[in-house]
Amino acid sequence: MKNLITSLVLVFFCPYLLLAQQNVNVSGVISDEFGMPMPGATVIEVGTVNGVSTDFDGNFTIEVAEGAQLEFSYVGYEPQTLLANIESPIKISLQPANELEEVVVVAYGAQSKQSIVGSVAVISESDIQSQPATTITQAIQGSVPGINVVNTGGVPGTNPTIRIRGVGSINASAAPLIIVDGAPFNGNLNSIAQEQVASISVLKDASSTALYGSRGANGVIIVTTKSGKKASPTQISLSTVYGNSSMATPMHDLLGIDDYTSFFWEAYRNNELYENKLSPDAAAAAASSNLVSALGYNPYEVAEPLDNQGNLTGNAAWNTDWKGAILNASAYKKQHGLSVSGGSEKTTFYLGTNYLKEQGQVKTTYFERFATRLNVDTEINDYIQSGLNISYSTSKQNAPNQSGTSYSNSVQWIYTIPSYYPLYKRNSDGTLFNDSSGSPILDYGNNNSQIVNGVRPALSNENGLGAITNNEILKSRTYISMNGYLKINLLPQLNFKSNIFYERASLDDFRYTHNKYGAASSVQGRVSQDRDFFTTLNAIQTLNYSNSFGANSITADAIFESYRLEQNLLEAQGTGYLPNVKVLNGSTIPEGVGGAINEERILSAISRLSYNYDNTYFAEVSFRRDGSTKFSADTRWGNFYSFGGSWILSNESFIENIEWIDYLKFKFSYGELGNNRDIGFFPYLQVFDTGYNQLDKTGVISSEFVDPNLTWEKTALRNIGTEFTLFEGKLEGSIEYYSKESIDLIYDKPLALSTGNESIKTNIGAIKNYGLEFSFNSLVLKQNDLSVDLGINFSFDRNEISDLTQDEFISGTKKWKVGKSLFEFFLRESAGVDPDDGYQMWYKDVETNEGVKTGERITTKEYSEATRYYMNKSSLPTMVGGFNANVSYKNFDLSALINFSFGSYVYDRVYASLMSGFESPGRNGHPDLVRRWQTPGDQTDVPLFLNGQNDFNSTSSRFLFKNNYIRVRGLNIGYTFEENWMEKYQIKGLRLYLQGDNLFTYQSHKGIDPEQALSGLTNYRSHQMKTFSLGINLQL
DSSP, X not given: OHHHHHHHHHHHHHHHHHTTSOEEEEEEEEEOTTSOBOTTOEEEETTSSOEEEOOTTSEEEEEEETTOEEEEEOTTBOOEEEEOOSSSOEEEEOOBOOGGGOEEEETTEEEEGGGOOSOEXXXXXXXXXXXXXXXXXXXXXXXXXXXXXXXXXXXXXXXXXXXXXXXXXXXXXOSOEEEETTEEOOSOGGGSOGGGEEEEEEEOSHHHHGGGGGGOTTOEEEEEEOOOOTTEEEEEEEEEEEEEEEESSOOOOOXXXXXXXXXXXXXXXXXXXXXXOOOHHHHHHHHHHHHHHHHSOOOBSSSSSXXXXXXXXXXXXXXXXXXXXXXXXXXXXXXXXXEEEEEOSSEEEEEEEEEEEEEOSBTTOEEEEEEEEEEEEEEOSSSEEEEEEEEEEEEEEEOOOOSSSOTTXXXXXXXXXXXXXOSBOBOTTSOBOBOTTSOBOBOOSBOTTOSSSSBOSSSTTOOHHHHHHTOEEEEEEEEEEEEEEXXXXXXXXXXXXXXXXXXXXXXXEEEEEOSSSSTTGGGTOEEEEEEEEEEEEEEEEEEEEEEEETTEEEEEEEEEEEEEEEEEEEEEEEEOOOTTOOSGGGOSEEEXXXXXXXXXXEEEEEEEEEEEETTTEEEEEEEEEEEETTSOTTTOEEEEEEEEEEEEGGGSHHHHTOTTEEEEEEEEEEEEEEEOTTSOSOTTSOOEEEOOOBTTBOOEEEOOOBOTTXXXXXXXXXXXXXXXXXXXXXXXXXXXXXXXXXXXXXXXXXXXXXXXOSEEEEEOOEEEEEEEEEEEEEEEEEETTEEEEEEEEEEEEEEEEEEOSSSEEEETTEEEETTSOTTEEXXXXXXXXXXXXXXXXXXXXXEOTTSOEEEEEEEESOGGGOOEEXXXXXXSOSEEEEEEEEEEETTEEEEXXXXXXXXXXXXXXXXXXXXXXXXSTTOOOOGGGGGBOOSTTOOOSBOOOOSSOOXXXXXXXXXXXXXXXXXXXXXXXXXXXXXXXXXXXXXXXXEEEEEEESOOEEESSTTSOSOOOTTOBOXXXXXXXXXXXEEEEEEO
C-alpha cells in the first residue's frame, strides 16, 4: 500500500520536480520503415513520467534533463532508446515489431497471436476509436466474420440480439457469454461506454471457449477496458459529440384521406354486390348512405361524402399525419467524455467518465447514461503485483411500446389508424372540441354520447399520441462492479493469481397508465413497478507455469472458479389513482404484489496445457469440470474439453524461399462444451406455487411436470482454418470452416392432455450449424502523405435440425423436421388472384379418397383447405459480413464501416395488415391497393376490396420477401491539427471530426428496417436512426 500511495503521488508531482532540474530542449522527427511520418508516437524521458507525442508530421519537441536517455515507441513497432542530442534534430526510424508476438486477450489470460490454435477475432483500440459509437455492439457488427448482430430498432439503450456461428439452442440461451475484464458480465451492454474499451476479443471455437465450459457453447465476447501505461506522463483526454437523428429507412407508405375514403366505399359496395347479392345500383347506394355510420367519423362537410358513383362530394376538415404527430422528425444525441491516465515505473492508472443522452424514433423515447471506471495496477515489489478495477454506471430509459400488437404500440398505431380519424376530439359537425381553457383535447374514440365523430371502430379508448405523452414506461438501471487481483511470482516460471469479482445491478421497471385517458381509464389509472436486484460474486484462483527447454516451450494453467448469482425480485401493482399521482402507495385498490429470491451457483475445476516447438508447431488441450445447482445431484456435474493444434508453415525451409509468402499458418480444434443458461433456477424440481387461497384457507398448486434427470445441453465444435500474410504485408487474412452440433437440447416435450400437463421440460433433439468464414485486409497504398487500408469479412452459415423426438411439428411459420432448418418458412402458397371474380387463391394438394397425395396441385379459394409447403426460403441469412476502409492524407483521415446481409427472407406482417382490402372498418391501407381487381378479366396480384370477412391477407407466401441489405453503418471524417499550432495553447492533440451512422441503406424490401428478428417476422417495430454528429477529441 505504501508503494501504491508513493507511486500515485509521483504521477501527479513528478512534472513539478522536473522543473527544478537543469533542462534542455530536444527536437526531432519519427518515421516508419517506409519513411512516412508517425503521428502519435511516444517520446519518454527514461526513468521519469516526462513525455510527449509526435504531431501529424511526426515532429516532437521535449524538455529533458541534460544527459537524459529518450525512449521512442509506437504501438506495433519496436521501441528505440537514444541519448538526448541538443546539437541537431534527432531522426528516428521505427521498425515494425513482430506482429505475431502481439498479445491477444483470451480465456483466463492472454496469448501471443501466433500461438493461438483456435478461432479468435480481435477488434483493437484503434479500430474502436476510428468509428466512435454509442455502444460496443456497434463496433462488433460488420467487423467480425461469423457474428450476426440484430439491433432492436429505434429504442436507444436496448441490448441487441447477438449470435456467433448460428443458433445453437431452442429453449436455452443462444447468446454468447460476455466477459468484462476477466469476469462474467450480467449487466446491460449499453452500460459500458465504448470510449473506455481497449479491445474486444470474439472467441468462436472450442479451443478458445472450452475454458468457460458450461457457459461457452454459444461463443464468448471478451471486453477489456483501458488502463494506463507505465512510465508515461499523465494525459487528460476530453471528448464531446453532438448529433441529430432521423429515421434511417422509410416506413411503409400509407393512403391519404381521400383515397382511403374512396377505397372503403368500394369495399363496402363490393360486399353488398358480391356477398349480399344486391344490384350494382343498390350496392352503390348502400355504400354511400352507410359509409359514415360504418367508419363512425365524417371529416367531410357533407352527410354523404361520396355519391353513388364513388366520387367525393366534399372537402376534408382534417387529414391527420399520425407519423408527424408520434415520431421524432429530428432527435438529438449528445455525449461527453473525460479520462485521465498515466503511470510511473511501477504503477499505472486510468480514470474515465462518460455521459450520454440520446432520443429515439418515437417521441418521449430517450436513453440517458452516466458511466465511470477506475483501473489501477501496481507492482508492489519484484514478485507481487495487484490491481483494482471499479466501475459504476447508472441509466434511465423511457421506452414507450414500439413493438407488438398492443393498443399502445406507437408504430402499430401509425399503421392501423388512417388519416381519416382526427388527432383531437371533434364535434358532430367536425369542428374542434376544446376544453374550458380553449385548448384541443386528444381524441380517444370512445365518446358513446356522440353518433358521428364519437366512437372509433378500431383501437377505441386509446390515442397514439396520448399513449406516449400521458403514460410512462421508465427503466432505471444501476450497475456497480469491483474486480481486484493479486499476482505473486512464486518462481521465475511459476506464478499464482487470485481474482475476486463483485457485481451488483438493479433494474427498476416503472409503468404508469393514465387515470383519465386510455387503457386504464376504467380503473382510474394503473401503476406497476418491478424492482430487481442481481448480485454476482466470482472468485478465480489461477496457478500458471511457463518454461522453455531449448526449442521446446510449455505453459500450464490450473484454475479453480466459484461463481454465485443471486436474484432478488420484487413487484407490485395497483389501480385507482388521483390526477398526477404516480406512486404505488397512491393506489386505492392494490391489485397484486409478488417477489422471489433465486440463486445459482457453479463450481469449476479448469486446466490448460500448451506446447510450442521452435515457434512452428503448437498444441493445446484444456479440460473443465462444472457443477451447477440447476441440475440434480446425479446430473449436475459436466465434463468439457478441447484440443487443437497449429503449424506455421512459413517457418519451414520449403516455404522460406517463397518470397510472396510472409506468414502461413494452418490450425484445427475440436471440443465439447455445455449450456445451461436461461432455463430457470431449479427446472429439475417438482415445486409448488403458493398464494392460491380459498377463503381463509391457504392453498398451493403443483407446477408443471419435471424431468429429474434433466442435464446440460452439449455442443461439439470443430474448426479448421488458415491464416496468412502475403506480398510483404500488403495482404493478410484468414479462412475458416466450422461445424457445431448441439445435442440433448432442453425443450418442452408435448404430453398427452390426460396427464394434466401439456409438456415436460427434458433433453430432446439436436441442431447443427456449419459454415465458412473469410477475412481479408490489404494495405492498398502507402506513399508520401497518402495511406489506404481496406478490409472485408463475410461468412456463409447454415442451420439444420439433426434429431427430433417426433417426425415433425409446426412452430408458427416454420415446421421443424430432421434435415430442415429451424428458420425455413412453412406456409400456404399464394396462387394469385382469380381474374374472373378477384378472389385470392392458394394451392392445395390433390388427395385420393384414402388421403394419399397424388403429387398434383390445384387452386382453392378456401384458405382452410390450402396446403402448407416448405418455401425453401429461410429467415437466416446465407451470408453476412462487413467492409471497412481507412484512408489518411496529411492531416485528414477517413474511416468507413459497411455491413451487409444476403439470402434471408422476411414475412412482412405489417405490409400484410395494410393489404387487407378493408375487411374491417377503420383500419389503414397501403398505396399498393391501387392495383386491386376491379372488373372481370383484370390481371393483378391484389384481390378486390371486400368489407366483410375474408382471408385475402392471411399468412401465405404472398407476403414473404427477400430481405437483402447493405448498410453504411458508420462514416467518420476527421482533421488533426498541427502540433506547432497546438503548442501555443499547451495542447498535445486536437482532432475535429464528422460522424455519420446508418447514413445509407440499400434494401431489397422497402418499408421496414431490414434488421428484423431472427424469426423473420416483422412486428410493428420502430426503425433504427440515421445520425449526423460533430465531435472533438482533445488531449492535454
